[in-house]
Amino acid sequence: MNRRLYLIGALLLLAFAGFSLASFRDTLTPYVTYQEARAANRVVQVAGALQKGSSAYQMANGSLLFTLRDPKTSDLVRVRYHGLRPANFEDAISIVAIGRFDPRAQEFAANKLLVKCPSKYQGTEVEKTYS
Amino acid sequence: MDYVTHLYLPGALALWCALAFALSCLWGYSMVLRGDATALVFARRAYGFYALAVGLAAVLLILLLVLRDFRIDYVFHYSGLDLPMHYQFASFWAGQQGSFMIWLVWGSLLGLLLQRTAGKSEPAVMGIYILTLLGLIFILVRQSPFAMRLDAPLDGQGLNPLLQDDWMVIHPPIMFVGFALSAIPFSFAMASLWTRRFDGWAARAFPWALGGFLVLGTAILMGGYWAYKTLGWGGYWGWDPVENASFIPFLFGTVLIHGLHLERTRGRYRRANYVLATLMFMSVLYGTFLTRSGVLADFSVHSFVDLGLSGWLVGILGTFFLLASYLLATRLRQVPTRPNEDPLLSRGTFMVLATITLLVSALVILAGTSAPLLTRFMASPGQVGPSFYNRVNLPIALLVALLLALVPYLTWRGETVRTVARKLLWPGIFALAVTVGAAVWRIDQPLHLVFLFLAAMALASNLMKTWEKGRAGGLAAAGGYLAHVGVGVILIGILASSGYDRSAKVTLVQGVPQQVGDASLTFIRFIPRHGRQKECMEVEVVRHGERFRVYPKMFINSRTRQLMVNPDIRSFALMDFYVSPLEYDPGQPRLELAQGESGAIGQTRVRFVRFDLQAEGNALVQMAAGQTVTVGAVLEVTQNGQTAGVRPLYRLNPADGRVDTPPLRLPGGGAVRVAGINASSGKVLLDLGGVANPAHLALDVTSKPLISMVWGGLYVVLAGGILATLNRLRQVRKLDSLGRLE
Numbered sequence: 001m002n003r004r005l006y007l008i009g010a011l012l013l014l015a016f017a018g019f020s021l022a023s024f025r026d027t028l029t030p031y032v033t034y035q036e037a038r039a040a041n042r043v044v045q046v047a048g049a050l051q052k053g054s055s056a057y058q059m060a061n062g063s064l065l066f067t068l069r070d071p072k073t074s075d076l077v078r079v080r081y082h083g084l085r086p087a088n089f090e091d092a093i094s095i096v097a098i099g100r101f102d103p104r105a106q107e108f109a110a111n112k113l114l115v116k117c118p119s120k121y122q123g124t125e126v127e128k129t130y131s
Numbered sequence: 132m133d134y135v136t137h138l139y140l141p142g143a144l145a146l147w148c149a150l151a152f153a154l155s156c157l158w159g160y161s162m163v164l165r166g167d168a169t170a171l172v173f174a175r176r177a178y179g180f181y182a183l184a185v186g187l188a189a190v191l192l193i194l195l196l197v198l199r200d201f202r203i204d205y206v207f208h209y210s211g212l213d214l215p216m217h218y219q220f221a222s223f224w225a226g227q228q229g230s231f232m233i234w235l236v237w238g239s240l241l242g243l244l245l246q247r248t249a250g251k252s253e254p255a256v257m258g259i260y261i262l263t264l265l266g267l268i269f270i271l272v273r274q275s276p277f278a279m280r281l282d283a284p285l286d287g288q289g290l291n292p293l294l295q296d297d298w299m300v301i302h303p304p305i306m307f308v309g310f311a312l313s314a315i316p317f318s319f320a321m322a323s324l325w326t327r328r329f330d331g332w333a334a335r336a337f338p339w340a341l342g343g344f345l346v347l348g349t350a351i352l353m354g355g356y357w358a359y360k361t362l363g364w365g366g367y368w369g370w371d372p373v374e375n376a377s378f379i380p381f382l383f384g385t386v387l388i389h390g391l392h393l394e395r396t397r398g399r400y401r402r403a404n405y406v407l408a409t410l411m412f413m414s415v416l417y418g419t420f421l422t423r424s425g426v427l428a429d430f431s432v433h434s435f436v437d438l439g440l441s442g443w444l445v446g447i448l449g450t451f452f453l454l455a456s457y458l459l460a461t462r463l464r465q466v467p468t469r470p471n472e473d474p475l476l477s478r479g480t481f482m483v484l485a486t487i488t489l490l491v492s493a494l495v496i497l498a499g500t501s502a503p504l505l506t507r508f509m510a511s512p513g514q515v516g517p518s519f520y521n522r523v524n525l526p527i528a529l530l531v532a533l534l535l536a537l538v539p540y541l542t543w544r545g546e547t548v549r550t551v552a553r554k555l556l557w558p559g560i561f562a563l564a565v566t567v568g569a570a571v572w573r574i575d576q577p578l579h580l581v582f583l584f585l586a587a588m589a590l591a592s593n594l595m596k597t598w599e600k601g602r603a604g605g606l607a608a609a610g611g612y613l614a615h616v617g618v619g620v621i622l623i624g625i626l627a628s629s630g631y632d633r634s635a636k637v638t639l640v641q642g643v644p645q646q647v648g649d650a651s652l653t654f655i656r657f658i659p660r661h662g663r664q665k666e667c668m669e670v671e672v673v674r675h676g677e678r679f680r681v682y683p684k685m686f687i688n689s690r691t692r693q694l695m696v697n698p699d700i701r702s703f704a705l706m707d708f709y710v711s712p713l714e715y716d717p718g719q720p721r722l723e724l725a726q727g728e729s730g731a732i733g734q735t736r737v738r739f740v741r742f743d744l745q746a747e748g749n750a751l752v753q754m755a756a757g758q759t760v761t762v763g764a765v766l767e768v769t770q771n772g773q774t775a776g777v778r779p780l781y782r783l784n785p786a787d788g789r790v791d792t793p794p795l796r797l798p799g800g801g802a803v804r805v806a807g808i809n810a811s812s813g814k815v816l817l818d819l820g821g822v823a824n825p826a827h828l829a830l831d832v833t834s835k836p837l838i839s840m841v842w843g844g845l846y847v848v849l850a851g852g853i854l855a856t857l858n859r860l861r862q863v864r865k866l867d868s869l870g871r872l873e
Contacts, residue, residue: 005475013491016526020495023522028502030513045513057714059829062636082636084363084696084713084831098516112516 029098034070034077037101037108045098046077046108050090057085068095068108078107086115139195139203142277145188150268152181157261163254164326171254178246178257185239189232192276196222201284205229205276211289221300222290224307227423227440228276233304235267238311245315245339248863250872252331255322262454263314263412266447273443292688292695298357306350306377310415312343313380316387317412317455320405324458329466331872333394333404334863340387341856343411345849347381352845363698363711365634365833367841370520372427375500376418382493383411388855389486392611397479397543398469400486405463407490409455414497416451420444427503474545481541485534492527496520525578532585532622535615536562539596558591573631582626590619607858614851617844624840628707634833636713639670641826650674650708654828657715660686665697668712668828672701683712683830706836713829721806722817732819735801739815740765742808746780759784762808764815770799779817781805794820 032044048068055066064081079097089095092115099110159174192205196219201207209222209229224230242260249256293299319336323329354374355367368374387407390400421427424441473479498505499515506512540546540554565587566580574580593615600609635647639654646652655669666686672679684697698711722730724739731737743763744750753760763778775798782791794804807816866872 009487013487016491019526020498020523023519024499024502024515027515027519027522028506028513029516030506030509030511032511036511043516057829059638059714059716059827062638062713062829084711085694090694 033073034068034075034108037077038103040101043098043100045096047094047096048077050092050095051076055089064089065107068097079110080105080107081110081113083111083113086113089113089115092116137279138275139191139277139279142188142191142195143275145184145191146268146272146275146277149181149184149188150265150272152177152184153261153265153268156181157258157265160254160258160261164258174254174257175246178242178261182239182243185235188277189236192229192232193220193223195277196220199287201287202279202282203276204278204280207280207284207287209287209290211287212285214287214290214295217300218290218295221294224303225290225294226276228271228274230303230307231267231270231274232276234307234310235264235271237304237308238264238267238314241308241311241315245318249319249335250331250867252319252322252326252328252335255326256318259318259321259325260314263318263451266450269447270440270443274440293361296357296361298353298361302350302353302357305346305353309343309347309350309377309380310419312339312346313384313412313415315339316343316408320408321455321458324405324462327462327465329401333391333401334859334866334872336408337388337391337395338856338859338863340384340391340408340411341852341859344381344384344388345852345856347377347384348845348849348852351377351381352842352849356842359838360700361697363696363831365632365698365709365711365831365835366629370496370499370517372500373422375496376422379418379493379497379500380411380414382489382496383407383414386486386489386493387411389482389489393479393482393486397473399471399473399479399483401468402463402466403486405459405466409459410493413448413451413455414493416444416448417497418500420448421500421504473543476541476548476551477545478538478541478543481534481538485531485538488527488530488534492524495523495527499523525582528622529578529582529585532582532589532619535589535618536585536592539592539612539615555588555592558588558595561591562588574626576630579626579630583623586619586622586626588619590616590623593619607854607861610851610853610855610858612851613854614848617847617849617851620840620844620847622844624837624842624844627837628835628841632833632835634831636829636831638827638829641718641828643825644673647832648834650832652830652832654826655680657717657826658682665695667699668715670710670828670830672708672710674708681708681710683710685712685715702839704839706834707838709833709835711831711833713831714827715829716827717820718824718826722819723814724817725812725814732824734770735797735799735819736769737803737817737819738767738769739817740767740776742813742815743778746778747782754785757785762805764805764808764817766803766817768797768799768803770797773799775799777803779803779805781808794818 029043029045032040032046034046034048037044037046046068048070051067051069055064057064062082064083064085066079066081068077068079069075080102081097086092094116096114096116097108097110098112098114099108101107102109156174156177159170159177162170163174195203195206196210197216199206199210199212201210205226205228206222209225210219214222222229224233242257242264245260246253246257316336316339319332319339323332354377358369359365359367387404390404390407393400394404424444426441499519502514503512536555536558537551540551562584566584569583570580574583593612597606597609597612597616600606600612633648637645637647637652639645639652641654641656644651644653651673653671655671658667658669660666665684667682667684670681670683672681679701681699681701683699684695686695688695696712698709700710701708722732722737724730724737726739726741729736729738743765746763747761750760750762759782761780761782763780766777766779768775768777777795777797779795780793783789784791792805794802796802802820804818804820805815806818808814809816863872
């Protein structure tokens with residue numbers, strides 16, 4: 001009796017471990033280059049510097065549009081983000097956008113932004129945005 | 132930091148003294164452990180001096196901040212002349228070094244208490260505990276908050292405006308009390324293994340573990356509430372690595388207090404508790420390493436920049452890992468245990484199940500938070516988002532709710548299915564009523580309904596049990612049930628507020644009502660800054676016949692030039708009305724006109740006739756004398772077929788470059804202001820506010836049902852935790868007075 005219960009418990013734990021692993025793989029958002037992001041048909045994250053003067057907020061559909069520039073390859077990508085403009089967006093040294101590339105609009109549709117501010121605020125809370 | 136060359140001597144000296152006293156205290160206690168009882172007085176005195184030195188260092192840092200001594204690099208980075216006094220304390224723990232400092236201060240103070248209450252286990256427990264403090268001292272000696280700059284700046288860089296909030300003044304120090312507390316059950320566990328006295332530690336460590344659970348819970352509640360009311364994305368929890376770094380120890384702490392409860396009442400979990408106490412403490416260290424070493428720099432908004440501490444943090448983590456592994460591996464098998472004789476349907480079995488469930492949850496969250504490290508060696512390292520945590524924790528939350536509902540009506544000796552079912556009749560009926568009500572309201576997913584049913588049953592059965600206990604005069608022992616009532620309340624609050632919130636993005640035109648869901652919103656006006664009141668938007672809401680105004684803030688921080696946004700929340704009993712500004716367009720069109728030229732905005736025509744150089748005395752004379760120069764713009768404004776002459780002024784103070792351009796009301800509505808003058812081309816730039824192009828305000832409007840249950844439930848959990856802590860403290864005192872504890 002007892003041995004069978006332990007077996008059931010172990011099997012349940014094993015099943016949950018498998019479920020967690022599958023969830024982990026499904027929701028993992030890898031860091032990729034813009035080139036890879038364009039080809040990837042999944043949620044990824046890209047990082048870059050904000051192209052000065054490229055950001056515009058479109059009142060009509062409530063989205064923030066801006067261009068990210070890869071400091072290494074100078075590759076550019078247009079990013080569209082629905083949501084709050086992060087507090088220190090304009091003077092961020094680096095912006096990480098999490099989302100997927102929309103091939104029709106030729107834009108990276110971000111659903112979360114991480115904004116890295118200049119090092120003067122090393123390690124303080126910044127802005128979080130989710131949608 | 133190559134521009135930092137030397138240290139502020141008194142501060143550095145205090146830290147070095149603390150190091151020396153801590154080491155001598157450690158030596159003293161080790162002598163006691165070797166049998167030299169006279170060394171105890173020496174060790175205690177050394178600890179007293181050590182605590183004094185740490186206190187002195189902290190007081191010095193506060194003093195330097197209050198005096199705004201910007202020669203100190205830390206003060207320069209986190210303070211400024213315009214920072215109000217009470218935020219100087221927030222500056223203390225705003226940066227890496229200061230936050231390690233506050234951790235050390237709490238740890239040292241708790242040590243004074245621990246020393247006096249540890250009884251016979253004092254030498255071993257304090258020995259281990261001082262080891263944990265030494266790690267912090269090494270870090271502070273290596274990365275001193277007392278580093279001085281070569282230059283002496285006149286002003287500092289100021290504190291991050293988001294941290295200038297009362298909740299943020301108290302949230303971090305409370306979190307560090309929790310971190311410091313987590314070291315105490317660990318010290319008891321390791322000391323017990325070290326001295327092979329396996330009996331008394333659980334009783335003594337129990338109130339400390341409960342205290343750690345309580346304080347971490349309070350700090351998490353505060354952080355969540357701050358995020359909810361300040362950041363504007365409408366949530367309170369984002370599964371960010373820094374949030375997880377406090378939540379994982381909290382979960383391990385929760386498992387530990389249940390394990391200790393099992394040990395104290397049933398003699399079970401005697402070996403597991405050593406591992407649990409280790410996990411709680413190690414997860415604090417590991418979380419500190421993840422968030423402070425820079426390994427997550429690309430993955431978290433909060434992560435601290437690497438200050439070259441990675442090596443030290445890995446070293447400390449490794450040292451305690453090796454120490455704990457060694458003791459657990461060699462001594463754990465010597466701990467006597469009792470075979471499991473609990474029947475299946477008994478409280479013992481179900482509490483074991485609950486601890487395993489929570490343990491699994493903590494481990495999965497730990498794995499998710501470590502994703503950037505785990506995938507570091509893959510082609511493209513990545514992280515997991517909130518969806519991972521939500522997905523894996525849903526089945527766990529279901530199971531937790533089920534166990535919570537059953538546990539109060541299970542006894543240690545075991546029950547039959549029939550008796551349990553009979554006792555659960557009333558909670559079951561209540562839960563069914565809630566579920567039916569929710570289904571009628573809006574909840575449509577079957578899994579959510581099951582979840583709600585279990586959570587409501589957990590709430591009801593624990594509430595009944597608390598009530599029964601309270602009536603029988605045993606409220607002191609009902610802390611656990613009360614805390615479980617709170618968990619039931621929280622689970623319902625989370626489901627309703629996160630799963631069934633309604634959000635809309637709207638753009639309002641000034642003065643025009645617009646329907647958003649069940650509310651009608653009108654953007655009334657932009658309210659400029661006055662005094663300490665920041666710029667905000669006035670929005671009128673009419674909802675179910677009730678009329679109220681909300682004032683979301685939107686302002687430019689004067690120091691950093693950042694656009695800051697704060698939501699405004701109107702709380703009702705059943706929901707929160709959450710309004711977050713997205714963008715504001717003042718709608719002021721500009722006209723640039725040369726002399727004699729005309730332009731039009733909407734129905735308003737403006738002709739620029741000429742400059743008036745005699746507006747307030749002769750402008751050329753003023754210019755030559757270096758006084759304030761005033762130039763008028765002679766305009767003819769035609770509105771509704773009526774033409775009027777207006778003369779807005781432009782004042783320039785050449786001494787400080789300050790420009791003063793008062794807006795002038797137009798007879799037909801709106802106002803005109805000289806925005807600029809181009810002397811070389813003879814053109815004038817005019818701002819016409821409120822004439823034709825109205826102001827726009829884009830808002831995110833969210834209704835969050837039952838979110839007050841999240842906060843309210845947490846308060847209930849904390850109240851239950853306080854009851855339980857007091858109860859366990861009383862038991863330790865009693866056992867102590869009877870001389871029954873090590």
